[in-house]
Amino acid sequence: MSDFASIPLSVEIIIAVLSLCAMSYTGVIATAVNRVTRSEAAEAAAHDAGGKYIANIVNERASAITATHGARVVFAAIFAISTAAALNHFVQNFWLLLVLSLAVIAGGSAIVSFVFPGSFGRKHPLGVIRSVNYVLWVFTKLTALFAGRRDTADDDERETEHEDQLALMVERVSESEAIEDDERSLLHSVFELSRTRVREVMVPRTDMISIGGDESVDRAFSLFARSGFSRVPVIGDSVDDLRGVLYLKDAIRRVHHRVNPKEITVADVMRKPVFVPETKMVDALLHEMQANTVHIALVVDEYGGIAGLVTIEDLLEELVGEMVDEHDVAHPEVEALDDGTFRVPARLPIDDLGELFGLSIEDDDVDTAGGLLAKALGRVPITGSHTVVQGLELAADRFEGRRKRLATIIASLAPEENIDE
Known part of the structure; x- marks a missing residue:
């Protein structure tokens, strides 16, 4: 030194x-x-x-x-x-x-x-x-x-680090006794909204109810009444050929001026469709739909095909949970009716359904009574849908929830002359 x-x-x-x-x-x-x-x-x-x-x-x-x-x-x-x-x-x-x-x-x-x-x-x-x-x-x-x-690259890493820190903060706040259960759930939902993609909340194309563009508005009214929906996709030759979206209020407004609903087609009343990629984040789509006053969007997969549809209610459910229809009521698992007829949940396993009638029902493609009915019909069941399959007569009974999911089915033994050999 x-x-x-x-x-x-x-x-x-x-x-x-x-x-x-x-x-x-x-x-x-x-x-x-x-x-x-x-x-x-x-x-x-x-x-x-x-x-x-x-x-x-x-x-x-x-x-x-x-x-x-x-x-x-x-x-x-x-x-x-x-x-x-x-x-x-x-x-x-x-x-x-x-x-x-x-x-x-x-x-x-x-x-x-x-x-x-x-x-x-x-x-x-x-x-x-x-x-x-x-x-x-x-x-x-x-x-x-x-x-x-x-x-x-560093900004991307930093953004990921900040998200992890935010997740930790949410977790710590949620552990506080001052936070109620519903508030805790909402807090987690808000955070997860930015991490959820549209494909995780959409209605898949297999569950979509649609109508052809050349059908009459009168036919559309029948579909609205039976399905319980107020907005329905309009298709051409197939689901991938999607032409637009028909709103119930648009159809009512059109026929209100004393126009015969049998004389106008769905294509005359439908709106232009809004398409979104299935990889889009839910929070971004929610902001866009709110800003553009759009209530329904068609979801497109990476190949350009229709993957499903999503409504603004679907996105809101990610925040507040499932919104139950005011007419929905709780149903028992299996309800015996008159003359050997049963009202069964759509989610009832087909093995249990067969046991009610002493039948052995086998199907590698479906597991539930609702799936069995949908497969036999070849489409999504709506009110009034019925068919005979594997010795049973199945009819769509009640629908519940905002998405109008099939809740119960009326099942009975099919008359021998109606059994498809």
């Missing part, structure tokens, strides 16, 4: 204190840079000249953080050297000097962490960056020039 003997002790102490403060503040700066979003930086740039430097720093976020870490290492080295040089005025033994230097460095770092805590950078990120924006901008550009840029 003889090289530092000519430096006054007071100067060495001042250098040590300043370098320690600078080292700690660079950590605060790194926290602030990591905290500011691009939108906040753009807003700052729009309000004052210094804000444009903040925007540039945030756009070069990875390089800016690398620059602050590099500065932190430099200031740490200066602090260590100046501390050792100052102690060397009092201690000549090398090992004792080393121990004392490490102790002072550790203690000084702990003390300054209280002066410049990391939380300061999280609470006042724009103010922290603004205090050093010119210098930081220069070093950010130099770092980007020599070290190369990975800002896009």
